[in-house]
Amino acid sequence: MNRLARLFAEKKKDVLNIYFTAGYPTLDSTVPIIRSLAEAGADLIEIGMPYSDPMADGETIQHSSSVALSNGMNLNLLVQQIAEARRHTEVPLVLMGYFNQVLQYGMERFVGAVAGAGIDGLILPDLPAYEYERDFRRLAEEADLQVSFLITPQTTDNRIREIARSSTGFLYVVSSSSITGGSSEISDKQRAYFDRIEKLGLDNPKLIGFGISDAATFRTACEYFNGAIIGSAFIRSLAGQESRVAEASREFVERILQPQEQ
Amino acid sequence: MKNIAIDDRGYYGRFGGAYIPEMLHANVEELRRNYLTMMADPDFKQEFDLLMRDYVGRPSPLYYAERLSKHYGTQVYLKREDLNHTGAHKINNTIGQILLAERLGKKRIIAETGAGQHGVATATVCALKGLKCIVYMGEVDIERQAPNVARMRMLGAEVRPALSGSRTLKDATNEAIRDWINNPEDTHYIIGSVVGPHPYPDMVARFQAIISEETKWQLQEKIGRDYPDAIVACVGGGSNAAGAYYHYLNDERVRLIAVEAAGLGVDSGESAATSQLGTEGIIHGSRTLLMQTEDGQIVEPYSISAGLDYPGIGPLHAFLIDGKRAEAISVTDDDALAAALFVARQEGIIPALETAHAFAALDQMAYGPDDVVVVCLSGRGDKDLAAYSSYLDSVPLNPA
Numbered sequence: 001m002n003r004l005a006r007l008f009a010e011k012k013k014d015v016l017n018i019y020f021t022a023g024y025p026t027l028d029s030t031v032p033i034i035r036s037l038a039e040a041g042a043d044l045i046e047i048g049m050p051y052s053d054p055m056a057d058g059e060t061i062q063h064s065s066s067v068a069l070s071n072g073m074n075l076n077l078l079v080q081q082i083a084e085a086r087r088h089t090e091v092p093l094v095l096m097g098y099f100n101q102v103l104q105y106g107m108e109r110f111v112g113a114v115a116g117a118g119i120d121g122l123i124l125p126d127l128p129a130y131e132y133e134r135d136f137r138r139l140a141e142e143a144d145l146q147v148s149f150l151i152t153p154q155t156t157d158n159r160i161r162e163i164a165r166s167s168t169g170f171l172y173v174v175s176s177s178s179i180t181g182g183s184s185e186i187s188d189k190q191r192a193y194f195d196r197i198e199k200l201g202l203d204n205p206k207l208i209g210f211g212i213s214d215a216a217t218f219r220t221a222c223e224y225f226n227g228a229i230i231g232s233a234f235i236r237s238l239a240g241q242e243s244r245v246a247e248a249s250r251e252f253v254e255r256i257l258q259p260q261e262q
Numbered sequence: 263m264k265n266i267a268i269d270d271r272g273y274y275g276r277f278g279g280a281y282i283p284e285m286l287h288a289n290v291e292e293l294r295r296n297y298l299t300m301m302a303d304p305d306f307k308q309e310f311d312l313l314m315r316d317y318v319g320r321p322s323p324l325y326y327a328e329r330l331s332k333h334y335g336t337q338v339y340l341k342r343e344d345l346n347h348t349g350a351h352k353i354n355n356t357i358g359q360i361l362l363a364e365r366l367g368k369k370r371i372i373a374e375t376g377a378g379q380h381g382v383a384t385a386t387v388c389a390l391k392g393l394k395c396i397v398y399m400g401e402v403d404i405e406r407q408a409p410n411v412a413r414m415r416m417l418g419a420e421v422r423p424a425l426s427g428s429r430t431l432k433d434a435t436n437e438a439i440r441d442w443i444n445n446p447e448d449t450h451y452i453i454g455s456v457v458g459p460h461p462y463p464d465m466v467a468r469f470q471a472i473i474s475e476e477t478k479w480q481l482q483e484k485i486g487r488d489y490p491d492a493i494v495a496c497v498g499g500g501s502n503a504a505g506a507y508y509h510y511l512n513d514e515r516v517r518l519i520a521v522e523a524a525g526l527g528v529d530s531g532e533s534a535a536t537s538q539l540g541t542e543g544i545i546h547g548s549r550t551l552l553m554q555t556e557d558g559q560i561v562e563p564y565s566i567s568a569g570l571d572y573p574g575i576g577p578l579h580a581f582l583i584d585g586k587r588a589e590a591i592s593v594t595d596d597d598a599l600a601a602a603l604f605v606a607r608q609e610g611i612i613p614a615l616e617t618a619h620a621f622a623a624l625d626q627m628a629y630g631p632d633d634v635v636v637v638c639l640s641g642r643g644d645k646d647l648a649a650y651s652s653y654l655d656s657v658p659l660n661p662a
């Protein structure tokens with residue numbers, strides 16, 4: 001069974017998904033970060049393939065991506081690192097990247113390589129729905145890779161239903177229409193948006209992402225759906241930690257999961 | 263190639279489409295649903311035509327360049343987009359888009375700019391309509407196109423530096439896209455070329471199509487036939503070229519010449535000659551030719567010309583060049599500078615550095631004495647006087 005499917009079958013609440021950029025802060029951080037996040041209690045890990053022009057990402061991920069690229073990260077190396085991490089952990093792994101990287105690698109070759117290395121799901125935010133349905137969906141399904149799509153406060157109800165039908169993985173609920181990295185309180189407007197999604201009664205698991213940065217925002221997000229995704233805040237916590245990425249990763253997860261103070 | 267047109271998903275053959283994250287979908291879709299109907303609306307047309315005439319100063323003249331014609335042994339006509347208000351073709355598109363933005367109820371306008379001509383043209387129409395204007399510009403370009411930065415500020419626009427990558431046009435475009443993602447409700451993004459996700463390439467081409475629409479009747483008046491033998495235009499993203507070609511796309515009697523910036527030389531590693539150095543991929547939401555590594559990382563381009571310093575080309579041009587309907591010629595920094603000086607002294611016209619590339623391409627072409635060659639004189643060179651002055655200091659006196 002796909003590890004993501006198993007996770008969401010077993011755990012309905014408080015799913016913690018941590019995102020990091022592969023190759024940051026150092027070229028060989030990938031394996032220790034994955035192992036340490038998983039051991040400390042992250043339920044699922046999203047690995048960003050660094051891209052030169054990450055148009056949906058804010059300063060933090062732009063910076064980690066350009067550091068990762070100058071460190072020499074590339075897809076072939078990342079596939080090897082993921083396979084290595086897979087020898088140590090059964091944590092579900094999702095790969096996120098921009099579609100151009102997949103196109104250049106070759107769609108079929110890409111799907112085969114990442115599924116073979118132990119990836120369970122994909123997020124390709126700029127892959128258009130029709131191209132996914134036409135070319136990509138079959139490849140992903142044959143390789144047992146779940147594909148997640150994003151929805152935003154501007155996505156209409158009808159479109160959310162369509163996207164939910166296309167999504168074979170969890171729905172990525174963008175908390176506000178903003179690029180990654182903003183830190184925000186959850187506002188009334190966002191609550192109304194979450195309620196609107198709730199009313200659609202979709203079967204897909206849902207994780208809230210963008211702007212979740214600490215224990216408080218994580219807990220609030222978890223009140224609405226199955227869990228939340230933290231990216232930029234984790235990456236910021238790795239700055240200057242080149243020699244202790246494993247410890248820094250563990251400490252970060254512990255801070256998020258610390259028992260609620262009364 | 264038969265019947266060059268865009269399909270309903272926004273593709274010219276394999277090129278085009280809309281490769282955008284969901285955060286941009288609502289805005290791009292709103293535009294896609296509305297642009298054709300709005301542009302066909304009689305009120306829109308009336309306002310557009312009036313502004314084109316009384317504000318921009320159209321029609322722009324088609325000028326027979328006698329001395330250049332003699333020099334090249336052919337008939338050279340210049341389509342004088344440099345005489346438009348603000349000094350380049352860019353205003354044709356910004357007038358069109360501001361009228362759309364107004365009808366869509368947008369209150370805030372963002373734009374990217376390279377040479378600053380599109381930024382100035384956007385700041386201008388925002389002043390005209392009383393809308394807030396923010397222009398993203400690479401830090402390198404802010405420095406090399408300083409006069410245009412001052413103009414934008416004078417017009418009330420805020421110029422925000424793009425600090426990532428090569429700090430040029432590509433990076434300014436990334437920042438503008440991020441701004442749009444962060445401001446999904448009240449903002450319209452005026453893209454300055456035939457690039458970006460559908461419907462931008464088609465929409466911008468339609469606004470720039472006025473260039474070839476006028477060329478047709480102007481040629482008819484001057485030479486008794488409404489088409490030239492060749493049209494030469496520089497290509498950054500490709501908007502002046504798209505406009506100059508538009509009404510001739512399906513007229514195979516007309517050669518279409520796309521002039522790209524070779525920078526220090528096509529094989530120097532410092533170039534922006536996308537059609538030669540590029541491969542198929544995705545940039546700024548469009549499937550097209552772009553300069554990239556094997557891993558699909560976008561390569562930083564280089565050209566002395568801020569308006570041509572872009573690692574992609576619009577999907578229409580990828581389609582035209584891939585299908586051999588258009589021929590690509592590349593021109594180095596040095597050849598462009600020499601051509602600018604030559605044209606200034608032959609015709610008394612100082613062209614923009616971008617346009618100077620189109621002029622330099624004339625040296626690489628072959629023609630007969632009766633051939634009619636239209637060069638799209640996309641902009642004037644006031645903004646480039648610093649580069650021209652230092653060039654003058656470095657060449658022997660009176661080379662022409």
Ligand SMILES: Cc1ncc(COP(=O)(O)O)c(C=O)c1O
Pocket residue numbers: 350351376377378379380454455456496497498499500501502503568569570614616617640641642
């Ligand atoms: C005068 C002039 N010509 C040409 C260009 C290149 O743009 P495009 O290829 O869209 O016409 C620019 C861009 O800044 C410009 O200012």
